Amino acid sequence: MNTQLVIDYLSALSRNNNREWYHANKEEYKRAAAEFETLLQALILEIGKFDSSVLCNNPKDLTFKMVRDTRFSHDKSPYNPAFRAHISQKGKLPVPVGYYLMIKPGNQSFLGGGLFADMFKDATAMVRDYLAKNGSEWETILHQPDFEKYFTVQGTALKNVPAGYEKGHPQADYLKFKSWYLEYPLNDEEVKNAELFLAKAVELFQIMKPFNDYLNKALADFQMPTR
Numbered sequence: 143m144n145t146q147l148v149i150d151y152l153s154a155l156s157r158n159n160n161r162e163w164y165h166a167n168k169e170e171y172k173r174a175a176a177e178f179e180t181l182l183q184a185l186i187l188e189i190g191k192f193d194s195s196v197l198c199n200n201p202k203d204l205t206f207k208m209v210r211d212t213r214f215s216h217d218k219s220p221y222n223p224a225f226r227a228h229i230s231q232k233g234k235l236p237v238p239v240g241y242y243l244m245i246k247p248g249n250q251s252f253l254g255g256g257l258f259a260d261m262f263k264d265a266t267a268m269v270r271d272y273l274a275k276n277g278s279e280w281e282t283i284l285h286q287p288d289f290e291k292y293f294t295v296q297g298t299a300l301k302n303v304p305a306g307y308e309k310g311h312p313q314a315d316y317l318k319f320k321s322w323y324l325e326y327p328l329n330d331e332e333v334k335n336a337e338l339f340l341a342k343a344v345e346l347f348q349i350m351k352p353f354n355d356y357l358n359k360a361l362a363d364f365q366m367p368t369r
Contacts, residue, residue, distance in 0.1 A: 143180045145245070145336040147173065148225060153247040155208075156223035164221060178205070178225040178245065181340065186229060188344040189241060193351055195231040196240065204234050223247065235366060237265060238358045241347045249329040253343055255350040256323035257357050260298055265364050266320050270307065272360030277313040283352045292346060293353075297321040322357060324350055 151174035155164065164171070182201035190197040204227040212218045223246065230240025242254035259265060273280055283289065297319040303309045307317050316322070326346050333339050 143184060143336045143340070144177045145181065145339055146334045148177050148181075148245055149247050149330055149334055150174075152223045152225065152245065155221060156247055159219040159221055159223065161220055175205075175225070178227075181336065182227055182229070184340055185241075185243075185343060185347075188340065189229060189347055192348050196229050198231070199229060199233055201227075204229055206234065224250070237262070237361050237364050237366065239354050239361070241343075241350070241354075243343060245333055247330055249327070251328040251330070251333050253326045253328065253346050254324055255347065255354050256295075257297075257321050257361070258323050260320045262364075262367070265361055268364055269322060269357060269360045270304065270317050272356075273313055273316060274307055274311060276356075277311070280313060280316070280356060283356055286349075286352070288349045289353070292326055292349060293324045295319075295353075296323055296325060324353065 151167075151170050154167070154170070158164075179201040182204055186196055186199055186201065206226040206228075208221045208224070210217075210220060210222050212220065224244050225246075226242075226244045228234040228236070228240055228242045231238050236257065236259040239255065239257050242258070243252070244254075245251045257265060257269065284295065295316065298321060299315075299318040300320070301318070303311065303314050303317050308314070311317060328339070328342075332342065
């Protein structure tokens with residue numbers, strides 16, 4: 143579990159973000175990817191101690207591709223120099239929500255959780271409906287001391303409370319959200335120390351678990367759209 147090797151490879155890719163360099167250094171990519179998967183396996187086992195639903199996962203199935211879709215972007219760099227993964231009961235699908243991590247050099251790494259998917263209007267509606275009826279449970283989760291120490295709920299939001307909900311609702315500000323997620327930033331030095339990184343990730347993922355559980359109760363009947 144050599145996270146130093148992972149950061150070093152990604153740093154080199156960010157400096158040489160072109161197909162020629164990537165293919166010429168494919169063996170280095172494979173070694174870095176293998177180390178990332180070793181980290182994921184360790185995370186799965188540790189998270190499994192407080193959330194057994196993730197133990198069914200294979201690390202290879204949790205990672206996201208580096209190749210970027212540049213069709214509508216001014217940035218034509220072909221790769222995103224980052225290793226990313228989502229660990230949940232159903233792997234890397236956005237629902238059910240789970241535990242997200244991104245390792246990206248330049249102090250851009252972070253640990254995350256919750257619902258990132260603005261594009262799923264049904265998911266947004268389900269969370270809003272559940273939140274409107276279960277606001278006190280939400281507030282209890284958000285005001286736990288450890289949660290407040292590390293996290294603030296983030297997400298794109300409307301300017302006004304959406305139609306169908308009380309403007310004066312105690313959780314009106316959160317009803318405006320389209321997504322509800324958490325992020326904890328990490329610098330490169332924190333990531334390079336594999337043991338400390340693993341310990342910090344497990345600690346934070348355990349703190350965010352009640353938040354994820356709440357969203358997953360709201361999303362119990364959600365069906366991923368068919369392509």
